[in-house]
Amino acid sequence: MSSQKFFDRLKVQLLFSGPTLFAFFTVVILPFLYGIYLTFTNWDGVSTSHSFVGMKNYLAVLDDAAFWTSMYKTMKYVLLTVILINVVGFFLAYMLTTEIRAKNLFRAGFFTPNLIGGIILGFLWQFIFSNVLVYIGEHFKIGIFSSSWLADPDKAFWTLVIVTTWQYSGYMMVIYIAGLMNIPKELLEAASIDGANAFVRLRKIILPLMVPSFIVCVFLSLQRGFMVYDLNIALTNGGPYKSTQLVSMYVYQKAFLSQKYGAGQAEAFVLFLIVAIVTLIQVYMSKKREVEA
Amino acid sequence: MIKLKMVSAAVLSLSLLLSGCGSSTKESQSSDGKKTASSEVKITLLNSKGEIQAQLEEAAKEFSKENPGTTLEVIPAAAGQSPFEKVTSMYASGNAPTIAMLDPGDVKKFADKALDLSKEKWVNDAVERSLDVVKTEGGKVLGFPFAVEGYGLIYNKAVLDKAVGGNFDPSSIKTRSDLAELMKKIQKTGVASNLQSPMDWSLAGHFLPIGYSVQSNKSEEVEAFLTNLKEGKEDLTKNEKLNGLLDTFDLLKENNINKKDPMSGTYEQGPELLGKGKVGIWFMGNWAWPQIKGFDTTNGNYGFLPVPISDNPDDYGNSQIPVGVTKYLIVDKEQNSPEQQALAKKFLEWLVYNEKGQDVLVNKANIIPAFKNITLEPQDPLAKSIKAYMNNNKTLQFMVTLPPDHWSQVGAFMQQYLDNKIDRKQLLKQIEGYWKSQQ
Incomplete structure (x- = not known):
């Protein structure tokens, strides 16, 4: 390929992908790199000067027991929601x-x-959870509902799981419906003529052919689970006594409430690495299971 | 077409950058030339007291009316968002408010961005110690004390009158046993004695800090106590005053109307229970008045009781309530022009010395001002009660400069203690641990 041609092609490509690339670079890549840079400083979010502290923030992450507790809680939450969302969906x-x-x-x-x-x-x-169910519980003497679920650490955690499942299973349902509609009818027909019952058809034909949908849905629910923040803050606000504070919220509070920007940013980066590794493994593992009809 | 857009976007952003630099040079010229502001000057005020947004907007209108050619825009900070967070993001976007309302502990972080106000007239009229936390070592005054607030055990006088059979006198409660007896009397009338709300900001932003502030009536000694805590030199389990406070907390916890399920309480529950007379006492501050007013059944008969820390009536803290400046205004000097800064100063002066400014502040927004020259009496009963404590010099230091996450972190420990998940010893150990991590 001559260099003239190469530049011609580059021009055309830039014409179409340039604006998006520019936007992606300025609003995603630059802040990301700047964020990584901040993890090596002791900036508090406002002062005009900050100094380099080397790996101190990352060492602090390893030492921060509360961070790992909330990470553990998040893992538990992600595991439960991924299973529930996808099964229900x-x-x-x-x-x-x-x-x-x-x-x-x-x-x-x-x-x-x-x-x-x-x-x-x-x-x-x-x-x-704190009014309607309590009212019903007291009225009909249902023990489990007689006090607010949000006031008890374990039950408050389950409220998060329940509401997340309720929120996302409908979305995953749409993706699964699209997947199910794409399964060739003749395969199912042929199978039933051969005497396969509904369960066998589901196990031997539908599920294997649905792997691409599963990849997408599990990926989406994994990533959303790790990054959950809005529901966490609005439903339990981390309470009672920080027992339901998931990792995004923890990191946010570290940076903005405790005003430890560098440490918070370092924790956010660790979180990013963990999410990236988990989702990459998931996609890689499930890609291997894909089959052709 | 797209390319054109891209180019124009690039040009625009460049020009923004350039104009940013350009305007700053222009400003320095005008300040050299002592040019008077003839064109429209617009300033902004970041308000972090959401409950008085409407009143501040009214003040802004009045102020603009008296100063033609100027506008003052009041920007609200979202409820629950810390003003620090909002202001830092505004600075980062190059759009800093001319005047920002900050929490006391944050003011000094803006030392290189805030205008020195030490030459202003109101500095001399500010009440004692109200400028302590905003003075730098070089003698600069960085903030304008905006609102004085106080807290303690709010009582519903109608309930207490009935309980004691006659006219209840708040000064009769001087010790923990006095309080315990009063609570028993209330319970005899068939009403729950008190509500202990479980919000972390209330427990560790207000309740527990009483234990710090009663360590000494000198603020340097309280500071020294906190420094010792940070260095791990204080053994809180042996601290008589803090334990005394927690004994009172146990008393409040035992008689709490929510005792069965203490964590289920909400802030909203408080004004209703107190206002309707379903409890006699609620631990809260004067900011709750607008909400209590909505449920008021006693014609505004409320007041504060101190939180007693011992059974000795003479102990420091048994007849005092914490009162302090909780909001400061700072003027930005970095991203606002000298004209804007001058106008901002004028507005601050207007609030203190102009009749209309005072009226808005005291009568409309129910603020207790931190200035001696303002003689208007506050309208609401809780503010009146605080004023009375101030006039009698019965105040404790309101611990406003604790680390920014103290209320949240230590609040979680206090909630666990309230919910009987940890005992006293564990609580004190956790508090010590928190302070040690603050170095």
């Missing part, structure tokens, strides 16, 4: 692709929670 999708009445109404209904922002959702459920 797939189940809903499976039901809503069978011959059932008012399919579209149900689809719209299950999808709606996803359209409500996390903050509003948090306040809505806060009201439900």
Whole structure:
């Protein structure tokens, strides 16, 4: 390829991808690099000067027991929500692709929670958990509901899991429905003629062919789980006594409330690495399971 | 087309950069030339007291009316957002407010950005010690004391009158046993004695710091106590005063209307229970008045009781309540022109010396001003109660310069203690641990 041609092609490519590249570079790459730079300083967020502290912030991350506790809680939360969201989402999708009445109404209904922002959702459920359920519990003498779930550390954690599942399973359902619709009908027909019952069809045909959808959905729910912040702050606000403070919220508070910008940024970077590694492993492992129809 | 846009975007951003530099040179010229401001001058005020946003906007309108050619815009900081957070982001975007309302502990962090106000007239009229936390070593005054606030055990006088059978006298409560007895009397009338709310900012921003401030009536000694804590030289389990305070906390905890489920309480619950007379006492500050007013059934008969720390009526802290300046205004000198800075100074002066300014501050916004020359009496009963404590010199230091995450971190420990998840010893160890990590 002559260099003239190369530049011609580059021009055309820049014409189309240039603006996006420019935007991506200025709003994603630059802040990201600057953020990494800040992890080596002791900046407090406002002063005009800051000095280099080397690896001190990263050593502080290793020492910060509270960070790892909230990381552990986040892992637990992610594991539970990923399983629940995808099981519920797939189940809903499976039901809503069978011959059932008012399919579209149900689809719209299950999808709606996803359209409500996390903050509003948090306040809505806060009201439900601390007022509505308590009222019902006291009225009908149901022990488990008689005191607010949000006031108990373990139950408060479960409220997070429940609300997240409620919020995202509808979204994953849509992706699964698209996947299910793409499964060739003749395969299923052929299988049933050969005498495969519904369960065998699900296990031997549908699930293997749905792997691409699973990859996407598990990836999305993994990433959202790690990064959850709005729901966390609106529903439990980390309470009672920081027992439900997930890692994003912890990092945010470290940087902005405790005014330790460098340390908070270093923790954010560690979080980024962990999320990147986990999701890469997930995508790599599941790609290997993909099959062709 | 797209390319054109890209180029124009680049040009625009460049020109923004350039104009940023350009305007600063222009400003320095005008300050040299002592040019008077003839054109429209616009200043901004970042308000971090959401409850008085409307009143401040009214003040801004009045002020602009008296000073033609000027506008003052009041920008609210979102509820729950720390003003520090908001202001730093505004600085980072090159859009700093002319006047920013900050928490006391944050003022000095803006030392290189805030205008020195030590030459202003109001400095001499500010009440004693109100400028201590904003004075630099070089004698600069960085902040304008905006609001005085105080807290303690708020009582509903109607409930207490009934309990004691006659006219309740707040000065009759001087010790912990006095308080315990009063609470028993309230309970005999069929009403819960008190509410202890579980908010972290209340528990560790207000309640626990009483334990720091009663260590000594000299602020240097309190400072020294905190320094010792940081260095790990204080054994809190042996600290009589802090333990005394926590004994009182146990008393409040035992009789709490939410005792069964202490963490389920919310702030919103407080004004309703107190205002409707369902509890006699609630630990909170004068900022709760607008909400209490909404449920008031006693014609505004409320007041503060001190939180007693011992059974000796003469102990420091048993007849005092914490009162202090909780909000300061700073004027930016970095990103605002000299005209804007001058106008900002004028506004501050207007608040203190102009009748209309005073009216807005005291009568409309229910602020207790920190200036001796303002003689207007506050309207609401809680502010009146605080004024009375101030006039009798019965005040404790309001610990406003604790580390910024003290209320949140230590608040979590206090909540665990309130919920009986940890005992006294563990609580004190955790508090010690928090302070040690502050070095």
